[in-house]
Amino acid sequence: MLDGFEDGYAEVNGIRLHYVVGGEGAPLVLLPGWPRTWWQFHKVMPILARRYRVIAVDLRGMGGSDKPDGGYDKKTMASDVHELVRSLGHDRVFIAGEDIGSMVAFSFAANHPEATTKLALWEPGHPDESFRSFPLLPTAAGPNLWWFAFNQVEGLPEKLLAGRFRLVVDWLIDYMGTPPDAIDERSRAVYAEAYDQPGAVRAANRWYQAFHDDIEDAKKYPVLGMPVLGMGGIYFPFVKALTEGRASDTRFVEFPGAGHYLSEERPEDLARELTAFFG
Numbered sequence: 001m002l003d004g005f006e007d008g009y010a011e012v013n014g015i016r017l018h019y020v021v022g023g024e025g026a027p028l029v030l031l032p033g034w035p036r037t038w039w040q041f042h043k044v045m046p047i048l049a050r051r052y053r054v055i056a057v058d059l060r061g062m063g064g065s066d067k068p069d070g071g072y073d074k075k076t077m078a079s080d081v082h083e084l085v086r087s088l089g090h091d092r093v094f095i096a097g098e099d100i101g102s103m104v105a106f107s108f109a110a111n112h113p114e115a116t117t118k119l120a121l122w123e124p125g126h127p128d129e130s131f132r133s134f135p136l137l138p139t140a141a142g143p144n145l146w147w148f149a150f151n152q153v154e155g156l157p158e159k160l161l162a163g164r165f166r167l168v169v170d171w172l173i174d175y176m177g178t179p180p181d182a183i184d185e186r187s188r189a190v191y192a193e194a195y196d197q198p199g200a201v202r203a204a205n206r207w208y209q210a211f212h213d214d215i216e217d218a219k220k221y222p223v224l225g226m227p228v229l230g231m232g233g234i235y236f237p238f239v240k241a242l243t244e245g246r247a248s249d250t251r252f253v254e255f256p257g258a259g260h261y262l263s264e265e266r267p268e269d270l271a272r273e274l275t276a277f278f279g
Contacts, residue, residue: 001020002020002022002042002045002046003046004022004023004046004049005020005021005022005023005045005049005054006020006021006022007019007020007064008020008021009064010083010084010087010088012080012083012084012087013071013076013079013080013083014068014071015060015065015066015068015071015080016065016066017057017058017059017060017065017066017080017081017084018038018057018058018063018064018065019038019055019056019057019058019084020038020045020055020056021053021054021055021056021088022045022049022053022054023045023048023049023050023051023052023053023054024049024052024053025051025052025053026051026052026053026093026094026117026278027052027053027055027085027088027090027092027093027094028048028052028053028054028055028093028094028095028096028274028278029055029056029057029081029085029093029094029095029096029105029108030044030045030048030054030055030056030057030096030097030101031057031059031081031095031096031097031098031100031101031102031104031105032056032057032058032059032062032097032098032099032100032101032263033097033098033099033100033101033102033123034099034100034204034207035165035168035169035172035191035195035204036099036191036194036261037058037062037063037064037190037191037194038056038057038058038062038063039063039187039190039191040098040187040261040263040264041054041056041263042187043263043264043267044263044267044270044271044274047267047268047271048271048274048275051275052094052278055084055085055088055093057081057084059077059080059081059100059101059104060072060076060077060080060203061199061200061203061204061206061207062194062200062203062204063194067197067198067199067200067202067203068203070206072203072206072207072209072210073210073213073214073217074103074104074106074107074126074127074210074214074217075107075111075213075214075217077104077107078104078105078107078108078110078111078112079111081095081104081108082108082111082112082115085115086115090115091115092114092115092116092117093115093116093117094117094118094119094120094278095108095109095116095118095119095120096119096120096121096274097120097121097122098121098122098123098261098262098263099123099124099260100207102121102122102123102124102125102126103125103126103127103214105119105120105121106119106121106125106126106246107126107214107217109224109226109228110126110218110221110222110224111221113224113225113226116226117226117278118226118227118228118229118277118278119224119226119227119228119229119247120228120229120230120231120273120274120277120278121228121229121230121231121239121243122230122231122232122233122239122262122270123231123232123233123234123235123238123239123260123261123262124232124235124238124239124242125230125238125239125242125243126214126218126242126246127211127214127215127218127242128215128218128242129215130241130242131148131211131215132215134148136149143234143235144175147168147172147208148208151204151205151207151208151209152205152208152209153205154205154209155202157201157202157205158201158202158205161195161201162196162201163196164196165191165192165195165196165200165201166188166189166192166196168195169188169191169192169195170188173188173261176234176259176260176261177259177260177261177264177265178233178234178257178258178259178265179259179265182259182261182264182265183261183264183265187264221246223245223246223247223248224246224247224248225247225248225249226247226249227247227249227250227251227277228243228246228247228249228250228251229250229251229252229253229273229274229277230243230250230251230252230253231252231253231254231255231262231270231273232252232254232255232258232262233254233255233257233258233259233260233262233265233266234258234259234260235260236252236254236255239252240252251277253273255269255270
């Protein structure tokens, strides 16, 4: 555990969510991505806690949170977070997310605008129709997104990866981390242990299998009225493409030379941009 932070659990939306909280000030919710947990923010949380009440959440299916059979569309996962926020006594929050967390954060803002002061997301953003056109065969000019298809397969991933998830953690970090050693041995072990838990790979698969529902939900969402910050490293073009036109007040920040894992690769830069944006 981080100094100045403590674990918490809440019964919300029919499940038990784990979160880590610390700091003083306006509430700031941090939502992590695949294949990681709340721990991905361990470098940035102490910096942000100087000005905000930081709440880092293990999403439905992740880490110390429950791993039910269903409810992995981002609208339901956003409802989990909304109920958590309310259970902690907050009516409005700053909300930020990376990867899968960025999708849930966007859905939170779209479905609970009255509870969203500002939204920050990075690497990449909420699914839209473009997700249906990702190539199965990678090209020299494009990324190899094999895990999008792999996570769609029912049942097989959890059998293949039982007790071996460290292989996935290392491959992804080495492929998309710049530099890979920004995510150290301890953190890699934390993520591998989390996804070696019973039901964890199945739950993570469900996040991806729900993309079709997420795409349809997004078609119904209004243009967001709150300020939105989109950031990116290796996938910055995707961030812009997924966010432009979906909010009336949008700004973008690119981290040149960064990989996919901004909260661990560029914690000081990320904290600076979040603080400047949230105020």
